[in-house]
Amino acid sequence: MIHYHRPQPLDRTFLTRGVVVLLLLAANGLLWLAGRFVFGIGAVTNLNNQYPWGIWIGIDVAAGVALAAGGFTTAALGHVMHREQYHAVVRPALLTALLGYTMVAVGVSIDIGRYYYIWHPLIMWNGSSALFEVGMCVMIYMTVLYIEFLPVVTERFIGRVNLPGPLSPLNGPVDRLLRFLDRTLSRTMFVFIIMGVVLSTLHQSSLGTLMVIAGAKMHPLWQTPILPLLFLLSAIAVGFPMVIFESLIAARSFGLKPEMHILGRLGRMVATLLGIYLAFKLGDLFIRETFVYLTRVSVESVMYVVEVLFGIVVPMRMFLAPKVQKSPLLLFIAATLVVGGVLLNRINNFIIAYTPPYATHPYFPSIGEISVTVGFIAILVLLYRVIVLNFPVISLPDRRMMPASKYSVRG
Amino acid sequence: MKSTSRRSFLKAGTAITAVAAGLTPATAHAGPTNVLSPNRLGVLVDTTVCIGCRNCEWACKRAHELETAPLEAYEDRTPLREMRRPDETALTVVNQFANPKAPDQPTTVKVQCMHCDHPACVSACIVGAISKQDDGAVLWDTDKCIGCRYCMVACPFQIPAFEYRKAIQPRIMKCDFCTDRRAAGMLPACVESCPVEALTFGPREELVRVAHDKVRRAPDRYVEHVYGEREVGGTSWMYLADRKFEQLAFPTLGESPAPGVSESIQHGIFAYFVPPVSLYALLGAVMWTARQRHDDEEDQS
Ligand code: SF4
Ligand code: SF4
Ligand code: SF4
Numbered sequence: 186m187i188h189y190h191r192p193q194p195l196d197r198t199f200l201t202r203g204v205v206v207l208l209l210l211a212a213n214g215l216l217w218l219a220g221r222f223v224f225g226i227g228a229v230t231n232l233n234n235q236y237p238w239g240i241w242i243g244i245d246v247a248a249g250v251a252l253a254a255g256g257f258t259t260a261a262l263g264h265v266m267h268r269e270q271y272h273a274v275v276r277p278a279l280l281t282a283l284l285g286y287t288m289v290a291v292g293v294s295i296d297i298g299r300y301y302y303i304w305h306p307l308i309m310w311n312g313s314s315a316l317f318e319v320g321m322c323v324m325i326y327m328t329v330l331y332i333e334f335l336p337v338v339t340e341r342f343i344g345r346v347n348l349p350g351p352l353s354p355l356n357g358p359v360d361r362l363l364r365f366l367d368r369t370l371s372r373t374m375f376v377f378i379i380m381g382v383v384l385s386t387l388h389q390s391s392l393g394t395l396m397v398i399a400g401a402k403m404h405p406l407w408q409t410p411i412l413p414l415l416f417l418l419s420a421i422a423v424g425f426p427m428v429i430f431e432s433l434i435a436a437r438s439f440g441l442k443p444e445m446h447i448l449g450r451l452g453r454m455v456a457t458l459l460g461i462y463l464a465f466k467l468g469d470l471f472i473r474e475t476f477v478y479l480t481r482v483s484v485e486s487v488m489y490v491v492e493v494l495f496g497i498v499v500p501m502r503m504f505l506a507p508k509v510q511k512s513p514l515l516l517f518i519a520a521t522l523v524v525g526g527v528l529l530n531r532i533n534n535f536i537i538a539y540t541p542p543y544a545t546h547p548y549f550p551s552i553g554e555i556s557v558t559v560g561f562i563a564i565l566v567l568l569y570r571v572i573v574l575n576f577p578v579i580s581l582p583d584r585r586m587m588p589a590s591k592y593s594v595r596g
Numbered sequence: 597m598k599s600t601s602r603r604s605f606l607k608a609g610t611a612i613t614a615v616a617a618g619l620t621p622a623t624a625h626a627g628p629t630n631v632l633s634p635n636r637l638g639v640l641v642d643t644t645v646c647i648g649c650r651n652c653e654w655a656c657k658r659a660h661e662l663e664t665a666p667l668e669a670y671e672d673r674t675p676l677r678e679m680r681r682p683d684e685t686a687l688t689v690v691n692q693f694a695n696p697k698a699p700d701q702p703t704t705v706k707v708q709c710m711h712c713d714h715p716a717c718v719s720a721c722i723v724g725a726i727s728k729q730d731d732g733a734v735l736w737d738t739d740k741c742i743g744c745r746y747c748m749v750a751c752p753f754q755i756p757a758f759e760y761r762k763a764i765q766p767r768i769m770k771c772d773f774c775t776d777r778r779a780a781g782m783l784p785a786c787v788e789s790c791p792v793e794a795l796t797f798g799p800r801e802e803l804v805r806v807a808h809d810k811v812r813r814a815p816d817r818y819v820e821h822v823y824g825e826r827e828v829g830g831t832s833w834m835y836l837a838d839r840k841f842e843q844l845a846f847p848t849l850g851e852s853p854a855p856g857v858s859e860s861i862q863h864g865i866f867a868y869f870v871p872p873v874s875l876y877a878l879l880g881a882v883m884w885t886a887r888q889r890h891d892d893e894e895d896q897s
Contacts, residue, residue: 309723400854543754
């Protein structure tokens with residue numbers, strides 16, 4: 186087996202103009218966040234007794250979990266089904282999932298009123314609560330993701346442990362510890378990989394169950410008993426597009442040649458996955474006869490049509506075309522549409538569809554809420570950059586095995 | 597050789613499933629108390645009797661140590677012009693509706709937590725901080741609550757309120773059925789303060805009988821509907837009115853308990869952990885076969 190590609194730290198400078206913009210956005214978000222901790226949630230958000238959940242739950246948490254689905258879908262494909270040709274995308278997807286879930290956890294902690302009680306669900310159980318299940322699964326899955334990522338860390342440091350001055354006598358023991366970890370992990374990793382996939386299917390679907398209990402307070406276009414299934418199917422469908430989306434952005438930003446042979450093939454699979462999701466979504470629309478709501482022009486009906494048409498139908502058609510599978514630009518557009526579609530679906534489910542009975546005016550996120558959400562995303566991108574510059578995540582053609590001309594560095 | 601080991605792999609999977617199934621009954625009981633005692637209490641609100649004096653609002657605030665103007669200030673009826681909801685500063689409020697039959701006698705309706713028999717808030721709460729008591733009260737526990745506000749998302753009557761302006765220990769605020777007062781042998785504050793006995797306190801079963809009796813004896817005065825008798829599986833607080841309840845801003849709700857669908861999905865996915873464990877076994881089998889095939893191919897090449 187020849188490994189054409191080997192993950193390795195990228196050799197680029199950290200600071201670029203884009204990074205400066207991201208740093209500013211992050212700082213702005215943190216500033217507003219500080220306001221939440223000093224003056225309370227009400228001071229920074231537009232939430233009230235009618236609208237208890239806003240974009241911090243709808244985007245940071247619900248969409249965050251969905252868009253981190255690339256982690257478990259690529260793990261299922263690369264490790265469980267053992268398709269080695271996809272291994273090059275497993276690590277970047279794992280890193281995105283890891284960062285995504287970390288943001289979800291932080292997002293939950295800042296949204297709950299008593300953040301210092303975040304550990305309560307660990308010992309105070311309510312088996313009938315969908316939120317309890319989501320919380321537990323996310324906590325365990327995040328741990329699993331960190332374990333799955335450990336080999337990247339051991340790989341980086343084995344034989345290279347170099348602690349400063351007074352700590353240097355520890356170099357030997359730390360190195361031995363890393364080697365031990367590495368050996369144990371490589372033997373037991375399959376347990377965690379399967380666990381990760383199971384946990385993902387569980388909480389991806391339970392996230393859909395969350396809004397079922399809101400009953401009639403949720404618009405009938407979205408309120409359905411099969412919400413958990415729709416959430417799971419859409420999470421599975423968005424996994425690969427998310428991988429394509431971030432691979433192409435990373436390739437652009439780091440001046441690498443995109444792995445088109447892998448991404449194109451992933452794209453072809455997405456068409457099928459989107460097809461299954463669409464079938465259930467439309468089937469639900471017709472069985473519950475909720476299509477009648479589409480004949481009236483309202484915020485809800487427009488959002489629903491946009492979500493289905495541009496988030497599912499158009500990209501599905503695109504992914505089927507061989508031309509799209511070969512062109513980075515078209516592939517990027519198709520992937521972006523799916524990602525945007527699932528993002529919109531989560532916003533629709535948690536915010537647009539939620540119409541409480543006594544609200545006098547609809548909810549719209551405040552500047553503070555938007556700043557914090559944007560700030561979190563900026564921090565995520567920055568962390569991604571820091572990590573791929575320092576750890577072996579992104580695969581490059583191995584110089585020792587490939588002629589240098591086979592890969593081109595643009596930037 | 598290969599097929600036997602594959603079979604034993606699956607056997608191991610089934611064994612794990614069985615073990616997990618054996619383990620769960622203990623954990624399945626973890627959760628908030630949710631008793632439905634036949635002796636549970638309730639209140640019957642007769643909106644045709646209520647005069648909108650708002651004494652109950654004042655008494656409630658006093659009983660719960662919430663800031664309030666003196667009772668005399670409540671003689672001012674201007675707050676009634678606006679539709680209000682119970683919130684973190686007032687656990688009960690009275691709303692006014694025009695009365696087409698007697699324009700000078702508007703209909704007034706007291707609003708508070710309904711103390712549902714199958715409360716959505718109890719089912720939803722992530723840490724089981726809300727519970728249904730023996731006596732019918734639905735109570736919130738400050739020592740558990742993490743402030744996630746899922747109870748507010750779940751409540752079909754949009755009752756729980758949150759102290760958004762507090763950075764530390766914000767509370768979920770809702771009617772607690774004057775549990776402390778009743779423990780001391782007193783009536784709920786609102787019931788005690790009502791000058792016209794629009795509020796009747798007693799065992800729920802009896803109240804249902806009283807309500808239907810009232811309707812039977814004065815069919816012109818009431819619509820034939822005891823709101824809360826069947827709504828979302830029944831509530832401890834119930835209402836009588838002279839017109840359709842949706843005209844008095846009550847939500848139109850079905851008779852099945854609010855948490856029903858969500859709980860059956862939840863319990864379906866987790867039926868004794870069989871689905872997740874089976875999925876684990878299945879994926880394990882797929883992974884193992886894929887590895888085998890891969891190794892075989894490598895041997896051949
Ligand atoms: S009215 Fe709402 S808060 Fe009160 S018990 Fe019912 S679900 Fe809970
Ligand atoms: S806010 Fe408190 S009481 Fe309400 S669901 Fe969350 S933890 Fe439970
Ligand atoms: S005290 Fe009695 S009469 Fe006065 S507003 Fe309250 S329920 Fe109505």
